[in-house]
Each structure stands twice: as C-alpha cells, then as structure tokens.
Amino acid sequence: MATDLHSPLPKSATDLFGDPIEDSHPLWLNPSKFSAPEFDPESYISDLRTFVPFDTLRSELRSHLGALKHELVELINRDYVDFVSLSTKLVDVDAAVVRMRAPLLEIKEKILSFRASVEGSLSTLQSRLKQRAQANEARDVLELLLDTFHVVSKVEKLIKELPSVPADWSSGTVTSTEKGQLSNGISFQHAEKGTNIRETQSMLLERIASEMNRLKFYIVHAQNMPFIENMEKRIQNASLLLDTSLGHCFVDGLEHRDANAIYNCLRAYAAIDNTSSPENIFRSTVVAPFIQRVIPHGSSIVGGSSGDELEQDYERIKQYIEDDCKFLLEISSTENSGLHVFSFLANSILKEVLSAITKGKPGAFSPGRPTEFLKNYKSTLDFLGYMEGYCPSRSAVARFRAEAVYVEFIKQWNIGVYFSLRFQEIAGALDSALMTTSLIPIQNSSDQEYSKSCMLKQSISLMNCLRSCWRDDVLVLSCSDKFLRLFLQLLSRYSNWLSAGLNARKAGNTSANSGSEWAISAAADDFLYIIHDLRRLVEEVCGDYLEHVLGLLKSCSSEVLDLVKQSILQGGNSLQILQPLVINSIVETLVEKSVEDLRHLKGITATYRMTNKPLPVRHSPYVSGILRPLKAFLEGERAATYLTSELRKELLQGATYEITHRYYELAADLVSVARRTESSLQKIRLGAQRRAGASSDVSDHNVSDTDKICMQLFLDIQEYGRNLASLGIDAADIPAYRSLWQCVAPSERQNTISF
Structure with a gap:
C-alpha cells in the first residue's frame, strides 16, 4: 500500500530523461495514419496547414522522426545477437537461387508463348470486327439510299x-x-x-x-x-x-x-x-x-x-x-x-x-403632335390587347409578344421622344410662370381651374403642371416613373424659386439670384398669398392628388405603391417646410418697420441731458407707433382671410418677441451710455470742487439725468406692455421684456412686473 501511495509522478511530454512518451503527440498528429495504404503526405500536410503553423508541424514531424529512430536503435540493441547471427545462417544461398530460377524461366517461356497466341487471336478478331463494322455501315448507307429512293418514288407516286x-x-x-x-x-x-x-x-x-x-x-x-x-x-x-x-x-x-x-x-x-x-x-x-x-x-x-x-x-x-x-x-x-x-x-x-x-x-407614329400621338398609341395598345385575346394561354401571349413584328411595331412608337416633348411643355410652362418679376394674384376666380385653391398665378401654374403629369391625355403608364420624377422636379423647381427669393429678400439684393426680384418688391401682405397657396398645395398633393396617382397605378405591386406614396408625401412636405421661412420673412419686414419708431429712443437722452426738466410722468409718443405696423397687418383684410388662428398666433409671437428684443438692445445701450456719461461728469464735478476749495460734503439732492432717462424708459415700457396686452401677448412671458424691466425699473419695483 505504501508503494502505491508513493508511486512516482508520470513523465511529461518534455521529459529529458528516459524513453520518449508515446502519448506526447498533439491530438492533431496521428502517426497511425502514416502506415495506411492510401496515405498521401502532400494532402495530409495541406490539410494540417489550414490550422497548424508550418513551423509547429515541422517541429512535431522531426520529433516523431527522432522517436522512430530511437525506437529502431532500441529494437536492434534488444535483438542484437540475432541481428549479428543473421549472416551466418545464410549458407549456400546461390545454389538455392539457381534451383529456383529454372522452373521460373520455364513458366515465363510458356506465358510469353501463350501471350503471343492470344495477341494473334485478338488481332484477327479485331480485324474481323472492323470488317463487320464496315459492312454494317455500308449496309446502313445502302438501306438509307434505298429508303431515300423508295420515299422519293412514293412521293412522286402520291403526287x-x-x-x-x-x-x-x-x-x-x-x-x-x-x-x-x-x-x-x-x-x-x-x-x-x-x-x-x-x-x-x-x-x-x-x-x-x-x-x-x-x-x-x-x-x-x-x-x-x-x-x-x-x-x-x-x-x-x-x-x-x-x-x-x-x-x-x-x-x-x-x-x-x-x-x-x-x-x-x-x-x-x-x-x-x-x-x-x-x-x-x-x-x-x-x-x-x-x-x-x-x-x-x-x-x-x-x-x-x-x-x-x-x-x-x-x-x-x-x-x-x-x-x-x-x-x-x-x-x-x-x-x-x-x-x-x-x-x-x-x-x-x-x-x-x-x-x-x-x-x-406614317404621321400616326410621329410624336411631334403629342396629343394625337398618345391617342393613337393608346388605341394601339388596346388593339394589341384585343389580339392577345385570341391567344389560348399565357405562353401563347408571351410568344406573340416575342415575335419580331410585334417588337418592331412597338418600336415605332417612340415614347422617349414623346415624354421629352411633354417634359418641355409642362416644365416650360412652370418655368415661364416663375420668371416673372413680381407676384401675380389672380384677378378673377374663374381665370384658372384651380383658382379656388390658390391665389397666385405662379402657384396655379404649378398645380396645373402637376395635374398635367397624370392626366389621361398626357400620361403613358409605361413611363409613369419618368412622370413621377417630373412631378418631383416641378415641386423642387417651385421650392427653389420660393426659397431663393426669400434668401434674396433677406440679403437685400437680387444681383446673385436672377429671378428673385419678386421677393424684393413684395409687400408683407403679398406673402400671405404664398402662405395660403402653400397650405392649399400641400392639401391637394397629399390628398386628392395622391389618391388619383395611386388609383392609376393600382396594378403595381404594394412595394411600388408604397414608394410612390412616400415620394409624393415627401414632395408635399418639401412645400410645407417653406411656410416657416415665409413667416420669418413677414416678421422681419414688420420688425424693420417697428424699429424705425424705436430709433426715437435716442431723443430721450437729448431731452434730459444737462437740463432741468423734472422727472417724467407719462410715456413718450413713439411708443404708440412701435406695434402699429404689426397691428395694422393683423387687422388687414388679407390677414383675416388667409391666416389661420395657429399661423396668426405664430406670426404674432415671432414679431413681438423680435421687436421686444430689439427694444431691449436699444434701451440697454442707451442706459449704459447714460450711466458711463453720468460717472464721467460726476468725476469732473468733484475735481472742480476740490480745486475751488468748496466743501466736499455738500450734496446735491436733485435727481440725476440717468435716473430721469430710466424713469422715462420705464414709463415707455409700461405703455409698451399695455399695447402688447391689447394684442393678446403677456409681456412678462417675453424674456427680452423681463430683461428690459430689470434694466430700467426702479429698485423697489424690480421684482414685480405691472402696468
């Protein structure tokens, strides 16, 4: 039992002493495969190379070779006596070889003789078979000729x-x-x-x-x-x-x-x-x-x-x-x-x-007259459909359509040229309408088919062109993808025309954007037409227009219809995102008009600087004119007609917030300059008093000019707040107004905004 408990540990694969261990090879190296009859060293190595590095493979094979050599030496050493005595046991080997060679030579001669006989018989047999094949071939040819002769004679007899x-x-x-x-x-x-x-x-x-x-x-x-x-x-x-x-x-x-x-x-x-x-x-x-x-x-x-x-x-x-x-x-x-x-x-x-x-x-094939061409083309498709009705199966229809004359007949109708002409006609009409230098409102509601929806001739032209893309007397279903692209191009052209004009108006020049003159000359009320038309265009494109197009393409797959629907909705959205730009343009116009009245703020400084005027008790006259352009715009007939309540609220907030911000900037700058001037004058007075020997403890209890200016501004912004309230805007909700209040209000009223 003690021997079992204290037996030595097994040797490792890297044991440097003793015999190599048989199980020291990795799992991927199986030496038993080397002795298999079908063993191929090249394929074996190529298979191992896919997951074993070459150096590792070479090292393992060399190790295995060393083990084999070592095993061979051990076998020789183990049976060395028998190995040495092997040569002494080989006695009279030459005589035995001579005795064994004689019968073998006799058997060899018999085999060679029999082989020559078989080869002769085989040659004779092959020659006979070749002659037989030639005879059969000649007989087949003869039979073929005879059959041909009989068939010719039979045909002549039957004729x-x-x-x-x-x-x-x-x-x-x-x-x-x-x-x-x-x-x-x-x-x-x-x-x-x-x-x-x-x-x-x-x-x-x-x-x-x-x-x-x-x-x-x-x-x-x-x-x-x-x-x-x-x-x-x-x-x-x-x-x-x-x-x-x-x-x-x-x-x-x-x-x-x-x-x-x-x-x-x-x-x-x-x-x-x-x-x-x-x-x-x-x-x-x-x-x-x-x-x-x-x-x-x-x-x-x-x-x-x-x-x-x-x-x-x-x-x-x-x-x-x-x-x-x-x-x-x-x-x-x-x-x-x-x-x-x-x-x-x-x-x-x-x-x-x-x-x-x-x-x-021949003129029926000419796309030079698009209307007549399309009518003939649709009649042709109807006629071909009628002829396909005589085909008994779908495969017959496919064969009919694959006929050369059918393909040639279809080629006569040059749909590509037809679409090019329609493209020039439709896109040219919109381009001509957008090249005008001013917005053109319709004069009579019966002027255009879509006058009830749009108010500007440019917008009406766009809607007419969009409708033209899918009219029965224009559309070719095989080119529906091209007409869809034309539809998107028309929307893009209109959007670019509108955005370019608004950008040119904001920049204040038209030199860089030819065709944007309309935006420079347009009044704020004119942009209400654009807002109205954009809303109508979006409703039309994403409503009846979309349903009409999907109805025309109902034979297409659901995937195609989804793509078409997404394209049209995306086109309508491209118009809808222009609406905030138009509103911003209106706001900028109204703000600029209001700023003209705000410039009277500078007169407050001249009124109270170095004068003996008492503290003001009422607001300045300019305050009543600050919001007058905005109020006049909102009370106008066009605003009441074309502005929805949401847009009215958006425009009012945008304008009042921007006007108040500009008001705060001017007032804050005015107060800052007044206080810096007051401080400089105060230092000058103190210096003069010291030089004159006057008592420095003499204090002037009069109110300073800066206090008078701030009091006047305070009275003004109170009146401005009341004017905002009359428009439905709470001045306290405007961050710029709160900053303005903090800037000019007396210290005891800094925390409470009241008018």
Whole structure:
C-alpha cells in the first residue's frame, strides 16, 4: 500500500530523461495514419496547414522522426545477437537461387508463348470486327439510299395520285377560274357526292408532307453522296409540286372556309417545317384586301392631323378579324394539334397592319403632335390587347409578344421622344410662370381651374403642371416613373424659386439670384398669398392628388405603391417646410418697420441731458407707433382671410418677441451710455470742487439725468406692455421684456412686473 501511495509522478511530454512518451503527440498528429495504404503526405500536410503553423508541424514531424529512430536503435540493441547471427545462417544461398530460377524461366517461356497466341487471336478478331463494322455501315448507307429512293418514288407516286394540277401551278400562279376547279374538270363545288375532294386532297397532301419530312431526314444523313446528288432534281421537283399544291389547296380552303381542309394543310405545312408560306398566303389573300380598304395607301392619299387617327381604323379591323380571321385563328389554336408553330396573329395580321400604317398613315407614329400621338398609341395598345385575346394561354401571349413584328411595331412608337416633348411643355410652362418679376394674384376666380385653391398665378401654374403629369391625355403608364420624377422636379423647381427669393429678400439684393426680384418688391401682405397657396398645395398633393396617382397605378405591386406614396408625401412636405421661412420673412419686414419708431429712443437722452426738466410722468409718443405696423397687418383684410388662428398666433409671437428684443438692445445701450456719461461728469464735478476749495460734503439732492432717462424708459415700457396686452401677448412671458424691466425699473419695483 505504501508503494502505491508513493508511486512516482508520470513523465511529461518534455521529459529529458528516459524513453520518449508515446502519448506526447498533439491530438492533431496521428502517426497511425502514416502506415495506411492510401496515405498521401502532400494532402495530409495541406490539410494540417489550414490550422497548424508550418513551423509547429515541422517541429512535431522531426520529433516523431527522432522517436522512430530511437525506437529502431532500441529494437536492434534488444535483438542484437540475432541481428549479428543473421549472416551466418545464410549458407549456400546461390545454389538455392539457381534451383529456383529454372522452373521460373520455364513458366515465363510458356506465358510469353501463350501471350503471343492470344495477341494473334485478338488481332484477327479485331480485324474481323472492323470488317463487320464496315459492312454494317455500308449496309446502313445502302438501306438509307434505298429508303431515300423508295420515299422519293412514293412521293412522286402520291403526287401523281393527286388530281392533275394546272401547268402553271409549278410556277406558283393560278387564275381565278382555276382556283375553284381542278384541271381534270371536277369542280370543288360539285363534289357533294362521296368524300369531299378538297378534304381528300388535303389529307393526301398531309401524307405527302410527312413523307417529305422523312425524306429530309434521310438527306441530312446522306449528304455529299453521288446517289443523292443525282436524285436532287427529282427531290426539288417533288418539293416544288408539294408547295404549290399545298398553297392552292390552302387558298381554296380559305375561300370556302373548309375547316378540315385547312386543318390538314396546316398539319402538312407543320410537317415540312414551313410556317412562313401559310402565314404569307393568309396575309395576302384574306388580311391584305380588307386592311387596304381600311387604311388605303395609294399615292393620292394626303395625310393630315385628323387623317392620321387610328382609333376608328382599329375598330373596323377588329370587326374584320372577328368576321374573316377568327375561324383560322381557332383552327391554329386547337389543343394538342401541333399547330402552335404558326403565328397568324403576328406574321399575317399585325405585319399587314404595320405595313398599312407605315405606308398609309406614317404621321400616326410621329410624336411631334403629342396629343394625337398618345391617342393613337393608346388605341394601339388596346388593339394589341384585343389580339392577345385570341391567344389560348399565357405562353401563347408571351410568344406573340416575342415575335419580331410585334417588337418592331412597338418600336415605332417612340415614347422617349414623346415624354421629352411633354417634359418641355409642362416644365416650360412652370418655368415661364416663375420668371416673372413680381407676384401675380389672380384677378378673377374663374381665370384658372384651380383658382379656388390658390391665389397666385405662379402657384396655379404649378398645380396645373402637376395635374398635367397624370392626366389621361398626357400620361403613358409605361413611363409613369419618368412622370413621377417630373412631378418631383416641378415641386423642387417651385421650392427653389420660393426659397431663393426669400434668401434674396433677406440679403437685400437680387444681383446673385436672377429671378428673385419678386421677393424684393413684395409687400408683407403679398406673402400671405404664398402662405395660403402653400397650405392649399400641400392639401391637394397629399390628398386628392395622391389618391388619383395611386388609383392609376393600382396594378403595381404594394412595394411600388408604397414608394410612390412616400415620394409624393415627401414632395408635399418639401412645400410645407417653406411656410416657416415665409413667416420669418413677414416678421422681419414688420420688425424693420417697428424699429424705425424705436430709433426715437435716442431723443430721450437729448431731452434730459444737462437740463432741468423734472422727472417724467407719462410715456413718450413713439411708443404708440412701435406695434402699429404689426397691428395694422393683423387687422388687414388679407390677414383675416388667409391666416389661420395657429399661423396668426405664430406670426404674432415671432414679431413681438423680435421687436421686444430689439427694444431691449436699444434701451440697454442707451442706459449704459447714460450711466458711463453720468460717472464721467460726476468725476469732473468733484475735481472742480476740490480745486475751488468748496466743501466736499455738500450734496446735491436733485435727481440725476440717468435716473430721469430710466424713469422715462420705464414709463415707455409700461405703455409698451399695455399695447402688447391689447394684442393678446403677456409681456412678462417675453424674456427680452423681463430683461428690459430689470434694466430700467426702479429698485423697489424690480421684482414685480405691472402696468
């Protein structure tokens, strides 16, 4: 037990004495992985380098190498006797090697012989397989050529089974009489007995078309072969006869509205991957005649502003489509028919309409007359929407919009130029209104549409321009982002015009701000119009105007509508924050007028300095005029009409506080100068008395000039306080008035403000 209790402590990993400890390696170094068959030293080190420094890794590996060498030395020392005696036990090794080499050489010769035999058999087998592959390839080519020959012969036979075609069909022409009758004398109109010849012919043509499609497949896989080249003329003739026969059968089916014949012909065209021919045939035979009647484009047609309107033309074209084209559009949109490859809407109808407008009414695309252009553009969008109604699915609508003629048709309407013209028109109107040198109140309430809301023509012009951005005869929904930006630019232009004018008025010159002359010449009453108009503009923009815009954009996502709403509200707020600036301008104007009466304060000093006037007993005459400009302004007709109670209170407080502050500055300066002068005069008198030998204890009990001046100011501010009270302002609530009271009031009345 004692031995167990006093056993030595385990050795540490850094023990310098004794054998190295096996568990001294860090956790990330696992030596057992070194002996694994799939061990890769480079990948192992690269993995460790991501979290182990290179120096540490190198140190640990060197430590492990030292441990291995030490272990090897120990093993040699432990079995040293066996290691040394190993060489003594190897006796007659050469003889044993010779005995073992003989059977091995014999086995090697047999293996080499067998290998040569196998290689010979393999070479023979590969040669036979190559010959077999060549034979199979030649057979496939031969079968392909035979199939091609059989298909060509079959096509020619089937073409011969058709009712014999007129000689000029091969050139693609047919007379009006021959359109309805085959050359063998059998008329389509007289084929009531038995199977309809037209339908039979279309079915046969569909079969021939499928064979021609098969023939094209063979030709693609047998290109540049003499046999195919020799048959090329026969193939071309068959293809030409098929196209001609299909064309005339399709035309005849259109004339008689034979749905089965048309359906079979379209399937035949789809089989030979020829979609342009039926589209062009339908365009030239059915669409072009009635489009020409609707929009003639002869040399005698003279376009004009009224002659370029498209609304009535589109209505007539819609009716024609309903009457003459609907049957084919329904056939081509038959479900699971494979006829979706045709685009009669785009490549037949829309292409002909675009061509007719371009030739007959090119002025319809001109944005030079914005009103007519927008009317035609909206009519066009309505017409395209009507055509999209014939698309059976959303994917069909997407394919219709992706057609080249659709894209080209949309490109004809240069909306960018249209917006530029509208921008110049709307922004130019506001800019012209803001370039006037004076504020222009409306003379008659019926002058403008928005005269009931605004009083200045500049403000009315802004509202008209804002409304114009979203009028039905101006707005293009695809450019709604641009019109929203124009709306914000108009508000910014008006705000800059107003703020620049107010800043120029405050600076007292217009040299640095051209267009701000109106603010210099404007009277205080004129700014009431601006306050009124700002309030009306904010109410309009954030009220009915906002609802109107959101109603127009109701099809947009909620995120877009939120951004639009925030933009418009921010624009209205940009006008609202101008109102305090206007009020400050009014206050500054009224304060300057009041200061003119306050300048009479200087006369008080001249009245009582070096005179024998007694103490004053009543206020000075100038006091009654201090608040007269403010009172006259507030009692004016415009203030009563356009100032709300809140604005009236704000303006009154701002003006009285500023006037009182200026009053205090002038009075405090006057009292300070008077007291300094009094002190200087007192020192001079004392000096004169000492030089004259007069008794210095003689005191003058008269009141000083400074006391008289302060008493006069005290009587004045009492009257001023009563005038403030008549306006509804408590003078004691004004900090400047309290300071003024402390400056001039007698010592016994310093703590109580009373009038």
